[in-house]
Amino acid sequence: MTTQTIKGTCVLVTGASRGLGLAFVKVLAERGAEKIYAGYKSTEGLAALNDLKLANVVPVLLDVTDNSHIQALAQQITKLDIVVNNAGIASACGFTAENVLENATAEMNTHYFGPLKLVNTFLPLLKQAPQAGIINIASIAAISNFKVMGTYSASKAALHFMTQGLRAELAGSTIFVQGVYPGPFDTRLAAGFDGFKQSPEAIANTILDLYRERVEEVFPDDFSKTMYQTFLESPKKLNEIFSQ
Template sequence: MDFTNVVALVTGANRGLGREFTRQLLERGARVYAAARRPETIDAPGAVPLRLDVTDASSIAAAAAAAPDVTLLVNNAGILTNAPLISGDFDDVYQEMETNYFGTLRVTRAFAPVLESNGGGSILNVLSVLSWFHPAQMGAYSASKAAGWALSNAAREELASRNISVTSLHVGYMDTAMAATVTDPKNDPATVATTALDGLARGATEVLADDITRQVKANLSTAG
């Protein structure tokens, strides 16, 4: 992929990994729509701020209409409530699935025709090592990311005939506001963004961004 020919839209682009995707895509020569619920918080010079709330269908439709030249969609927006599935607040559980799964699906459905109309393109879905490893204390988040993995795999097959590729990014904890209370080792979001974009450039369908993710994925076939 030659990023100088890419027009990207990044959701959740105002902080953390989304900000890094925006910055690095611009550095690689892409044009970038930086999407967020509050576009006034976008601080990447050269990016085009765009209002987009992945839980609001009308917001998504307006964004798709405002960005008709997109050829790369980065589904990065997400939330973490730390809700267990059984004992956690049900509203928190619902909100995680609504944002992390249905939000990604809504944006993908809205932008697939845009990508197709521009001759095809690519979708990058930001997932997690918790797509495959499901600790009880993060049950809601794990369920949403497991569903996101299924979404990525099914959408890849469905969209292939429309010349649209789908890549999933899996990574452990990152040093962002979302994981501010985590004391375990964390990845630098700049390194994760670089790894993901390099994988996208070479046509990878799946990017495993750190050692723990590679280890968990490798052990799937032996899990009992």
Template sequence: MSEVKINPEGKVALVSGGNRGIGKAIVVELLERGAKKVYAGARNPETLVVLKEKYGDRLVPLKLDVTDEATIAEAAKVASDVEILINNAGVLKFDSILGKDAAVNLSDQLAVNVHGVINLTNAFVEGLKQKDAAAIAVVSSLAGLANMPVIGTYSVTKAAVHSVTQGYRAELAERNVLVAGVYPGAIDTDMTKDMEMGKDTPENVAKAVVDGLAAGQEDIYPDVMSEQLGVGYGSSPKTIEKEFAKFIG
């Protein structure tokens, strides 16, 4: 638990991948909880028209591709007032670590899931350090704590995201910046539509993320599956590994 606690009321936030799924739900949750302004990053800002109509000037669509350094640099200029940075943008490919396309799939996902987090966070971190209090939340996955065979290379990237989050936490330990890792299980989004298992809602995840930041939580398990498996991770990492191994085939 961090001593830094970030209530969204009156704060300025940026959410990457803010036009659908978990990202969109977090944008809405922040606004509903009184955020002064939320920049919603998306490759195509036009997909945010409906949210813009509802929330007006408090919602700022922002062209953002976390694999494109030019859009990241522009976003950092436009959104220099950000106090809460939510790294949510990500991609998922269903595959086995033994598959013939594993190396290619891994490279494609690393570009978004890992390099994207580092490039976006590094573009904003100096500004965040200057704020009285700030937060960086990074959406990883339970699959970052133990490899799930049906999403083998994705799991590798999310394990890297877990390590990146720990790195930022260590680097910013003496600063007034909360660094939180978010570890969802199966969530009902377009990304997981082909996964046949019980899924929680993006809205429940968003509420847990915002609650977690307000409470100063460094590790957020935001849904039923992650609560069940993630809470025991510290004492028995093998538990998740064995559970996920059952998904082979």
């Protein structure tokens, strides 16, 4: 089986202004990507990308919930090999919370409808690439409901099912579809989780090592590996653990 290449590719990374997205941009540049379209939402985000001072990084205004941004990007990008759906939010909201609909809508728009719209928009370009990829950053919370952030779990489960569906529908094409299911790692989003957390750079490197090897489902840290093993043995058992 051939390996998936980063060198010489054009890559779009969403949510690239900090955390795992910013780490992806750096690691993709180190691995020889030709052009990295790095999505930002704010002037601080743009500044963080400009601070990298990397000639092959092209900051692009991209709120994945804003259709006008996606349409503008579609006019700008004429060659694309890889899409990394990374942008994420976490409201720590349960289904019984008063503001559940507001949080659930924002998470579904960010984690499901945004990535779906992006993939739908850029699929024609990806199909033209000799070897393409879609990398969807879900979460171990996509595999079973995580009680303290129920609406987040549900939105990541939607992304997980989209990932599986895309893989099935694109089987036999030149587009490889990878789903990523991390446990907590060291970014602002996971500030509330105690215990050892890997750096986002380490997580990005693991993901791209396994992308090269065409590993379809990636559990990039010990926590997610253990939890997925529990899931394979007993989905009910994992649900009980995540419900505590």
